Amino acid sequence: xxxxxxxxxxxxxxxxxxxxxxxxxxxxxxxxxxxxxxxxxxxxxxxxxxxxxxxxxxxxxxxxxxxxxxxxxxxxxxxxxxxxxxxxxxxxxxxxxxxxxxxxxxxxxxxxxxxxxxxxxxxxxxxxxxxxxxxxxxxxxxxxxxxxxxxxxxxxxxxxxxxxxxxxxxxxxxxxxxxxxxxxxxxxxxxxxxxxxxxxxxxxxxxxxxxxxxxxxxxxxxxxxxxxxxxxxxxxxxxxxxxxxxxxxxxxxxxxxxxxxxxxxxxxxxxxxxxxxxxxxxxxxxxxxxxxxxxxxxxxxxxxxxxxxxxxxxxxxxxxxxxxxxxxxxxx
Amino acid sequence: xxxxxxxxxxxxxxxxxxxxxxxxxxxxxxxxxxxxxxxxxxxxxxxxxxxxxxxxxxxxxxxxxxxxxxxxxxxxxxxxxxxxxxxxxxxxxxxxxxxxxxxxxxxxxxxxxxxxxxxxxxxxxxxxxxxxxxxxxxxxxxxxxxxxxxxxxxxxxxxxxxxxxxxxxxxxxxxxxxxxxxxxxxxxxxxxxxxxxxxxxxxxxxxxxxxxxxxxxxxxxxxxxxxxxxxxxxxxxxxxxxxxxxxxxxxxxxxxxxxxxxxxxxxxxxxxxxxxxxxxxxxxxxxxxxxxxxxxxxxxxxxxxxxxxxxxxxxxxxxxxxxxxxxxxxxxxx
Ligand SMILES: Nc1ncnc2c1ncn2[C@@H]1O[C@H](COP(=O)(O)OP(=O)(O)OP(=O)(O)O)[C@@H](O)[C@H]1O
Ligand SMILES: [Mg+2]
Numbered sequence: 001x002x003x004x005x006x007x008x009x010x011x012x013x014x015x016x017x018x019x020x021x022x023x024x025x026x027x028x029x030x031x032x033x034x035x036x037x038x039x040x041x042x043x044x045x046x047x048x049x050x051x052x053x054x055x056x057x058x059x060x061x062x063x064x065x066x067x068x069x070x071x072x073x074x075x076x077x078x079x080x081x082x083x084x085x086x087x088x089x090x091x092x093x094x095x096x097x098x099x100x101x102x103x104x105x106x107x108x109x110x111x112x113x114x115x116x117x118x119x120x121x122x123x124x125x126x127x128x129x130x131x132x133x134x135x136x137x138x139x140x141x142x143x144x145x146x147x148x149x150x151x152x153x154x155x156x157x158x159x160x161x162x163x164x165x166x167x168x169x170x171x172x173x174x175x176x177x178x179x180x181x182x183x184x185x186x187x188x189x190x191x192x193x194x195x196x197x198x199x200x201x202x203x204x205x206x207x208x209x210x211x212x213x214x215x216x217x218x219x220x221x222x223x224x225x226x227x228x229x230x231x232x233x234x235x236x237x238x239x240x241x242x243x244x245x246x247x248x249x250x251x252x253x254x255x256x257x258x259x260x261x262x263x264x265x266x267x268x269x270x271x272x273x274x275x276x277x278x279x280x281x282x283x284x285x286x287x288x289x290x291x292x293x294x295x296x297x298x299x300x301x302x303x304x305x306x307x308x309x310x311x312x313x314x315x316x317x318x319x320x321x322x323x324x325x326x327x328x329x330x331x332x
Numbered sequence: 333x334x335x336x337x338x339x340x341x342x343x344x345x346x347x348x349x350x351x352x353x354x355x356x357x358x359x360x361x362x363x364x365x366x367x368x369x370x371x372x373x374x375x376x377x378x379x380x381x382x383x384x385x386x387x388x389x390x391x392x393x394x395x396x397x398x399x400x401x402x403x404x405x406x407x408x409x410x411x412x413x414x415x416x417x418x419x420x421x422x423x424x425x426x427x428x429x430x431x432x433x434x435x436x437x438x439x440x441x442x443x444x445x446x447x448x449x450x451x452x453x454x455x456x457x458x459x460x461x462x463x464x465x466x467x468x469x470x471x472x473x474x475x476x477x478x479x480x481x482x483x484x485x486x487x488x489x490x491x492x493x494x495x496x497x498x499x500x501x502x503x504x505x506x507x508x509x510x511x512x513x514x515x516x517x518x519x520x521x522x523x524x525x526x527x528x529x530x531x532x533x534x535x536x537x538x539x540x541x542x543x544x545x546x547x548x549x550x551x552x553x554x555x556x557x558x559x560x561x562x563x564x565x566x567x568x569x570x571x572x573x574x575x576x577x578x579x580x581x582x583x584x585x586x587x588x589x590x591x592x593x594x595x596x597x598x599x600x601x602x603x604x605x606x607x608x609x610x611x612x613x614x615x616x617x618x619x620x621x622x623x624x625x626x627x628x629x630x631x632x633x634x635x636x637x638x639x640x641x642x643x644x645x646x647x648x649x650x651x652x653x654x655x656x657x658x659x660x661x662x663x664x665x666x
Contacts, residue, residue, distance in 0.1 A: 057570045060456075088572035095571075100564040103583050105590070105661055114582070115572040149662040165572065 001072050004173055004205045005031040005054070010066040012049050012058065019277040023049040025229035026066075028303070028310075031222065033172075036199055036206040038216045038237070040252070041226030042273055047209045048096075050226075051177045054207065055093055056083050070173070089119045092166035096178040098158035102150040108161055109146040115165060135164045139194055156187035163194060170202065177209045188215070195219060213252055217241065225249045228274055228284040235309030245311045247289050283314065291315060333658065337651055344647040348640060352404065355639045356397055359632055365389055366413035369630040387413060400636070409640070410633030414626065419637035423619060427641070428512025429499055430618030433541065434607055435513075436534050440542025445549025450585050452550070453557035464550055471547035476606050480540040480613035487536060495533050497615035504529040537614040544606050552595060556588035563587075590661050597653035601646045 012024035023046040031037045039047050052058045054068060056075055068075045070091065075083060095101045103111060112132040116123055133143035139160050150158060159179060166174060176195065180188035196219050198204055210216050213223075223240045225233040225248060233246040244250040271288040274280050280287055286296040295301075295314050304316040367383045368375075384390045388399065403410060409419035452464035471479075488496035495501070499514055506517035506526050515534070518527035560566065561584045569579050608620030615621065619638050626634040658664045 052567075055571050057567060084573050084575070086573070087570065088574075093568075093571040095564060095568055097564055101568040103565045103569065103587065104663065105587060106583075107662075114569075114574055114578065118573045118575060118578075151663050162568070 002032065003030045003069070004033050004035075004071060005207075006067075006069040007050075008067040008069070010050070010053065010068060011064065012046070012053055013063045014059070015061045015063060021276045022229050022279070023062075023276060024053070027226075027229075027231045029222075029224050029231060029234050031205055031207065034199075034203050034205055035221045036208060036219055037222045037224060038213070038220035039207060039209045039224045039226060040211065040213050040216075042211060044273055044276070045226045046229045046276075047211075047226055048177050051093060051175045051207065051209050054173075054175050055087050055091055057087070057093075085119065088115050088166075088171070089169045090171055091173045091175065092169075092171040093175040093177065094159070094162045094166050094179050097182050098155055098162050099182070101162050102158060102165075104150050106149070107146070108148055108150065111165060112146065112168060115168060119169060132164075132168060135168045136161075139164045155183055156190060159183060159187075159191055160194065163191075163198075167198065167202070167204070171204065173205045173207070174198070175207045175209070178211070179208075180215065181211075192216075192219065225252065228279060229276060230284060230312055231303075231310075232285065232312045233309065235307075239307065239309060243307070245306060245309060245316065246313050247291050247315070248285050251288075283312075333655075337655075340651050340654070341647070344643075348643050348647070351643050352401070352636065352640060353397075355636050356400060359630070359635060360393060360396075364630050366630045366632055369628070370413070404640070409637035412626070412634045413631045414629045414634070419633045422622065422634065423637055423641050425512075426617060426619050426622050428514075429616060430607060430611070430620060432499075432513045432515065432534070433537055433611065433616055433618060434604075436538035437541035437545060437607070437610075440538055441545035441549050444542070444546040445553050446585065448546075449550045449553025450557045450580060450588075452554045453561060453584075454580055456558060456561075461554075464554060468547040468550040468554075471543055472551075474544070476540065476544050476609040477613045479544060480536070480610060483536050483540055484613075494535050496536060499530060499533050499617060500526070501529050501533075537610050537616050540613070541606055541610040544610075545603050548599065549592075552592050553585075553588065556591055557584050560584040560587040586660070590657060593653050593657045593660070597650040597657075600649050600653070601642075604642055604646065 007030070008028050010024055010027045011022070014021040014023055025046075027046075027050065029037070039050060041047055049058065049062070053062075053064055054070075054075075056064075056078075058064065064076055066076065070086070075086075102108070109129075109132065113125070113128050116128045116131065129146070132146060136143050136146065141157065141160050141164065145153070150161075153161060163179075179195070180191045183191060192215060195206070195208070199206060199219060206219075208216050208220055217237065220237050222235065223233075223237045224231050225240070225246060227248050233240065233244070233249045240249060241253070244253050274284055274287065282298050283289070283292075283296040283301050286292040289296065293314060299314075301312050301314045301317075303310045303312045306316045365384070366387060367380050367389065371380060371383070381390070388396060391399075400410075407420070409423075411418055412422060415422070448464050448467070452461040455461050484496040487494040499505075504526050506514055506521050506523060508517065508521055510517050510520055514530035515527055518524070518530060557580075561580075563584075565587075566579055566584055569583050570576075574583075604620075607618070608623060610616065611618045611620035612624050619641055623635060623638040623642075626638070
C-alpha cells in the first residue's frame, strides 16, 4: 500500500429534471501518505463534488462510477455502515462556509461529543472533554469555549472550531473544501497557517480544494488542475509552477496576481466555463484554448504522461519528454 | 425572560378587552336574549319584562356594558341565566375536560406530524412523501365533525369497541379529584379501571382532533425539515460519521422545530375551533360544548365567560410556546 488515496476513472453525474450534469468526468489521481494535494480550478468545475465523493456524502441526485481506493479499499462499493465508520475518524472534511457548517442550536461541546460517540460509544465524558479541550487548544481556542454556541464565535474562530472537530479523532486524511474562501484576508492566512501546522505536526494527508493557486502553493506537494469536470494536469507542485504544461494551467498561472509580472495587472482567462450539460465536442477547453488544433475539436484528449506528470491535452501526443513548448508570454 | 413574559401579559390585556367588547356587542345585536330563549315566543309580555329586569337587561346598553366590565375586573363573570350558578364555577368544572382533550390531541398531532413529516422529508419524492402529502391535503379538507361521526360509526356503532360520548362511564370517575384530569387523577388514586375507562373515552375525540390538527403539522414539519436537511450543518454532521437517525432527529428536526413552534403559537387559536367542534360531536363536557350549549339559551354571562376563558388559554399557551422556543434556541434572548 503506497497510496492513501487513489481515484480511478471517477465519474459523478447529477441527475436533474432538465438533463444530467457531468460534474466529474473520468478523473484519476493518487495521493501518497503524508502528502497534500491541491485541487485547483474555476468555480463550478467539480472540485467540491470530488471532495464530497471522497467521503461519499454527495447529494442524493448524484450518480457515481469508477473507483476511489482509500487505503486500498474501494469506497464506491463500500456498504454505508462501513463508510460511516470512516467519516470523522479516518477521513474528515471541512467546508467553505464556517458560518453554516456548525449546528446553530447545539453547544460546541455536544458537537464534539456526538462526533466522538459516533465512533467510540462507550467513551467517558471526562475523557471526551479532555480530548476535545486538547484539540481546541492545539488550534488556538480556549477550551472553556466548549460551552459556547456557534453564534458566539467569529467566522475565523468558527473555521478553527470546524477544523478542531474534523481532526479530533486524528484522521489520516483531511479534505478541506475552500476553507478560507469566505474569510477575510488576514484570517485566511491564519487558517492556512493552522493547516500547515497540521500537515507538519500530525501525519495527515490532505486534499486542499481551492480556486486560488497562489494561496496553497506553499503547503501542497501535488497539484491537480481541474477544468469542466476533467483533471487536465496533475503533478508535483514545483514542476507545475515552473513549467506548466496544459494551456489552461499556463493561463491560470498567468492570471494569478504575480509580482513578477511587470505591469502588475490582473490577468484573466477569456471566455466562460462551458455548460456541463452539453459540453463542447472534443476537448472541453478548446473554445478558450489559444493552441486549439483540428483534433481538439473532434476528439477528447486522453491523459498523457509527460515529465512525470499527467496532462490531458493533444499537444503532448507522443511526446515522452514534453519537448513541445508553448510560449507563455504570447498568451498572457 | 421575566420582563418578556410580563410584556406579553400586559400586551394581551387590551386584546382581551377588545374581545370582551366584541362579544358583548355581537350578543346584543343578534336576535334573541336569555329571556326569550328560555320562555319562548309565546310568553306573556309582563313575565318577560319582569325577568329582563331581574337580569338587568332592561337597563341601557351602555350601563350594562359598564357593569359587565366592572364585574369582570373584579373577577366576576356573573351568574348563568340557565343554572343561576356562577359562570366562573361552571368554567372551572369544565376546563379540565377541555385541557385533557387538548393535551391528548396535541400528543397525537405532534407524534403524527413529527414522524410522518420528517420521514416524508427524509424520503423526499419517494412513496412515503407522496402519502404524507395526500394525507395532509385529505385531512385538511375534512370537516372535524364529519371525521368524528365516521369514527363514531366505525368504532362505536359497528365495531362496538369504543365509547362515543362523554368522559367516563357511570360510576367510573376518580374518587378524589386533584387536577380534574381523569387520567391523572385515576393514576394518583391508583384506580386503574378508572384510568382504563377514561383512556377509552379519550380515544375517539382525541384522535379526531389530533388527526385534524396533524395535517397542518405534517406539512410544516415536512417543509421545514426539508429545508434544514439541505443545510450545511447536516452535510457537515454526516461528514463526521454521525448516524443518519441522529442527523435527522438531533440536527435537522430540532432546527426545524424552531420556526414550527413559532407558527404553532400563532395557530393555537385556530386549533381551539377544532376543539369546540370535537367536544360537540362527542358530547365532551368541556368549555367548547358548554359554549355551544349556552349559545342556544343566549346565556350572555356564560358565553362571555367562555370566550374570555378561551382567550386567556390562547395567551397562556402562546407564552408557553415562546418559552419553549427560547429554551430550544440559544440565539433567542428576550
Ligand atoms: N446537487 C446538485 N444537483 C445538480 N447539479 C449540481 C449539484 N451540485 C452541484 N451541481 C453542479 O455540478 C457542477 C460542479 O459543482 P461543484 O460544486 O463540484 O463545483 P466547484 O468546483 O466546487 O465550484 P465552486 O468553486 O463554486 O465551489 C456545477 O455545475 C454545479 O452547478
Ligand atoms: Mg465548491
